[in-house]
Amino acid sequence: xxxxxxxxxxxxxxxxxxxxxxxxxxxxxxxxxxxxxxxxxxxxxxxxxxxxxxxxxxxxxxxxxxxxxxxxxxxxxxxxxxxxxxxxxxxxxxxxxxxxxxxxxxxxxxxxxxxxxxxxxxxxxxxxxxxxxxxxxxxxxxxxxxxxxxxxxxxxxxxxxxxxxxxxxxxxxxxxxxxxxxxxxxxxxxx
Amino acid sequence: xxxxxxxxxxxxxxxxxxxxxxxxxxxxxxxxxxxxxxxxxxxxxxxxxxxxxxxxxxxxxxxxxxxxxxxxxxxxxxxxxxxxxxxxxxxxxxxxxxxxxxxxxxxxxxxxxxxxxxxxxxxxxxxxxxxxxxxxx
Numbered sequence: 001x002x003x004x005x006x007x008x009x010x011x012x013x014x015x016x017x018x019x020x021x022x023x024x025x026x027x028x029x030x031x032x033x034x035x036x037x038x039x040x041x042x043x044x045x046x047x048x049x050x051x052x053x054x055x056x057x058x059x060x061x062x063x064x065x066x067x068x069x070x071x072x073x074x075x076x077x078x079x080x081x082x083x084x085x086x087x088x089x090x091x092x093x094x095x096x097x098x099x100x101x102x103x104x105x106x107x108x109x110x111x112x113x114x115x116x117x118x119x120x121x122x123x124x125x126x127x128x129x130x131x132x133x134x135x136x137x138x139x140x141x142x143x144x145x146x147x148x149x150x151x152x153x154x155x156x157x158x159x160x161x162x163x164x165x166x167x168x169x170x171x172x173x174x175x176x177x178x179x180x181x182x183x184x185x186x187x188x189x190x191x
Numbered sequence: 192x193x194x195x196x197x198x199x200x201x202x203x204x205x206x207x208x209x210x211x212x213x214x215x216x217x218x219x220x221x222x223x224x225x226x227x228x229x230x231x232x233x234x235x236x237x238x239x240x241x242x243x244x245x246x247x248x249x250x251x252x253x254x255x256x257x258x259x260x261x262x263x264x265x266x267x268x269x270x271x272x273x274x275x276x277x278x279x280x281x282x283x284x285x286x287x288x289x290x291x292x293x294x295x296x297x298x299x300x301x302x303x304x305x306x307x308x309x310x311x312x313x314x315x316x317x318x319x320x321x322x323x324x325x326x327x328x
Contacts, residue, residue: 035273035316056313075251
């Protein structure tokens with residue numbers, strides 16, 4: 001007598017679970033990640049232009065919560081000139097002491113971005129940037145481009161070196177800009 | 192008087208030459224250098240997972256040799272090649288980027304193959320990262 005009722009209940013539960021599972025997949029609201037993200041910076045000073053690239057940046061985005069995380073290893077920045085790379089690591093960033101720069105924040109206009117629909121979206125990101133032992137609030141606007149299941153994050157923003165206690169000796173002050181331009185251009189894949 | 196002037200001139204040229212060489216000195220030679228220490232991939236990752244600060248002091252900035260099994264070979268869009276060495280946790284690898292400055296032959300590499308790689312350790316994010324890597328033997 002009891003058996004048919006229980007069976008129907010079980011089937012109903014399974015059905016609900018299946019629908020929920022399918023809709024999560026259909027909405028593509030998952031996590032995106034890369035360990036080969038690109039970040040470069042550019043210093044435009046009166047006497048010299050300096051450029052460095054890092055193509056081993058770790059980045060993650062949670063499409064559900066809007067959380068964004070970046071981790072950049074300072075020693076992985078590549079410069080054309082060895083001496084410049086040495087000064088950058090030893091004198092300015094002190095990378096032996098502070099090997100990593102990190103950003104942890106959130107996309108504040110998450111509802112404007114549809115991760116399961118190909119397109120280009122403006123993203124307002126707010127969070128904390130930690131570099132050279134200093135943490136500061138950062139608010140910036142970047143672009144999120146969704147294309148065939150891949151998410152490209154791009155953003156250009158300025159960093160004032162003094163804000164992060166990065167000292168430029170007077171001797172080279174015309175060779176390094178007080179504010180450097182940082183460009184993020186990373187492709188993240190669904191996890 | 193002439194001798195002094197000539198001496199000063201020669202010294203000046205030598206100093207300028209040395210200065211120029213210093214400003215444009217080459218990047219560290221990795222291909223011909225001997226690693227300071229050797230470790231296997233799993234132990235290296237575990238060291239950073241357990242105590243990142245201690246592992247930073249021990250490995251970061253040093254030329255190290257890592258032994259491991261190839262989990263993945265990534266040829267990225269900017270022309271670089273990353274060899275990922277596996278660990279017990281699939282999300283955590285030792286990522287070795289082949290040296291873009293001193294090119295080498297990587298045709299023999301395959302997934303699943305054990306390999307010895309030397310490179311400069313730059314730290315830990317989700318993976319332990321090695322720059323300017325060279326495959327040993």
